[in-house]
Amino acid sequence: MEENILVLGDKDTGKTHFAVQLFGRLFKSPKASWKPKSTPENLEIFKAGFERLSKGLEIEHTPSAFHQDIAFCVVNGQGTEINFTYPDYAGEQLRNLVTERRLNDAWQQRVTQSTSWLLLIKINNIKEIEDIITRGMPEYGEISKIRAKENQDSFQIGDQAFYTELLQMLVRVKEASFLSPNYLPQLTIMLSCWDEYKAANPEMQEPDKALMQKLPMFHTFLHANWPNKNLTIIGLSSTGKKLDEKIPDEDYLDYGPEKFGYWVNENGLEDTDLTGIISLIHHG
Ligand SMILES: Nc1nc2c(ncn2[C@@H]2O[C@H](COP(=O)(O)OP(=O)(O)OP(=O)(O)O)[C@@H](O)[C@H]2O)c(=O)[nH]1
Numbered sequence: 712m713e714e715n716i717l718v719l720g721d722k723d724t725g726k727t728h729f730a731v732q733l734f735g736r737l738f739k740s741p742k743a744s745w746k747p748k749s750t751p752e753n754l755e756i757f758k759a760g761f762e763r764l765s766k767g768l769e770i771e772h773t774p775s776a777f778h779q780d781i782a783f784c785v786v787n788g789q790g791t792e793i794n795f796t797y798p799d800y801a802g803e804q805l806r807n808l809v810t811e812r813r814l815n816d817a818w819q820q821r822v823t824q825s826t827s828w829l830l831l832i833k834i835n836n837i838k839e840i841e842d843i844i845t846r847g848m849p850e851y852g853e854i855s856k857i858r859a860k861e862n863q864d865s866f867q868i869g870d871q872a873f874y875t876e877l878l879q880m881l882v883r884v885k886e887a888s889f890l891s892p893n894y895l896p897q898l899t900i901m902l903s904c905w906d907e908y909k910a911a912n913p914e915m916q917e918p919d920k921a922l923m924q925k926l927p928m929f930h931t932f933l934h935a936n937w938p939n940k941n942l943t944i945i946g947l948s949s950t951g952k953k954l955d956e957k958i959p960d961e962d963y964l965d966y967g968p969e970k971f972g973y974w975v976n977e978n979g980l981e982d983t984d985l986t987g988i989i990s991l992i993h994h995g
């Protein structure tokens with residue numbers, strides 16, 4: 712079985728930390744449900760990342776022009792084998808795709824060859840939409856002040872429009888169609904830095920509800936267009952907590968990075984085996 716994963720994530724959404732923690736689990740965790748069949752050749756693209764985490768430090772931002780794929784093969788307890796191509800790149804490349812509405816040849820090829828899409832959204836950083844219900848009526852004069860400020864700022868596409876537009880663009884490039892939803896790629900939405908979201912919203916457990924609360928229009932777009940069997944919405948905390956750029960985390964030094972991080976399934980249950988996510992990517 713061949714899977715070519717298109718990892719979709721704006722800058723700072725946790726793509727690199729997830730990749731490093733996922734590979735750490737594959738190679739170091741005896742209890743992982745998926746194991747590597749061999750060591751991928753260019754695993755060294757994550758070498759600096761592994762070193763940073765084992766020192767209890769945050770990994771640096773991926774350089775703007777960087778884009779590399781890792782090809783590897785994993786096997787599970789039932790002997791199912793999957794060949795994966797997994798990329799890492801700087802998130803601003805993805806934002807440029809949407810804002811400039813142009814795809815260069817390399818990206819065009821990546822989209823066409825992909826079999827499964829993995830979209831990371833840093834859920835706690837999404838600003839909630841303010842409306843008359845959440846905010847109440849503004850004071851007299853308040854609206855004109857907000858409008859004046861908006862006119863000064865350069866135009867920035869909102870999060871809901873960005874994610875909806877991104878998926879619509881990619882569907883078109885892949886020559887798939889919402890009119891034949893069964894041919895849409897498997898889509899896994901990972902709400903990243905879930906630990907931060909959970910701290911801010913202790914009552915919220917199910918990732919789908921969190922997405923509905925933060926990005927209601929995008930949530931409706933997804934459920935209206937993607938068949939349920941091809942869509943999974945989960946929470947992800949790759950590192951379990953925020954690491955610092957300079958001050959090493961004591962727990963990471965004591966126990967190792969592979970003891971931290973978890974994902975949250977559709978029912979809100981946490982699982983520390985990050986390789987379990989591979990089973991979601993591969994279904995469909
Ligand atoms: N709290 C918390 N912070 C995280 C987690 N994963 C990543 N972060 C933080 O999120 C920020 C971005 O993480 P990266 O993995 O560098 O994000 P990226 O998508 O690779 O970003 P670019 O390389 O700029 O495209 C960093 O400050 C990380 O420390 C997590 O599970 N929990």
Ligand SMILES: [Mg+2]
Nearest residue numbers: 726727772773
């Ligand atoms: Mg990165």
